[in-house]
Amino acid sequence: MSDNAVHVHERPTWPAIMTGWKRKCPNCGNGPMLKGYLGVRKSCPVCKEEFHHHRADDGPAYLTILIVGHLMAPLLLLVFETWRPEPLVLFTIFAIGTVALSLYLLPRLKGAMIGYQWAHRMYGFGKAD
Template structure:
């Protein structure tokens, strides 16, 4: 494999994942990746990179549950043992926090996962640049 071929196949992973986190195109970083809350565009309107073949599937939902659960469970234990609030107050605060954090993370993790797939040339992203 020549140096030119190796450079053409190399894509930076972390910038692509960060662009996906921002819900931007992992290739150019300026075009929108999503057309709705979770609907992925068929292609970037700026650089024409195709996205229709991504395979995020249940990954973003799984990661959202993983992150929110690992963050909220210790906070719930800490709040309960430290302040001993009324159960309804505790439930209300943590229900709102859990739903809010989940709604915030889900589209960002989906974008990050698509950015990771693009950078690693997974699925249909394996065509040469």
């Protein structure tokens, strides 16, 4: 390593992801990362870490669809094969469950994805500490 190289502190990945999952700033762990349901703040109100350059885009939505689909589809088959409920009852229960799980996961996965980007210094999170 040369004398001119900037020493960059390592950012642990899993703590940043878990802090993002809680929708908190991955830098300080206290400030809210999101404003409203899915809007990302320009910066953390506590430590002033900037978030405006994140690139979560459609990733959280794709992950939400993947997780909800892989949980609800086998559960739907299990419930149908085991209890054979009326189709309208089955539809109602699984429609509500799918929507509720999707609404729960989407902002948390967005926060986790931004936490991952912060930990790996991606898309503008790479300035030296």
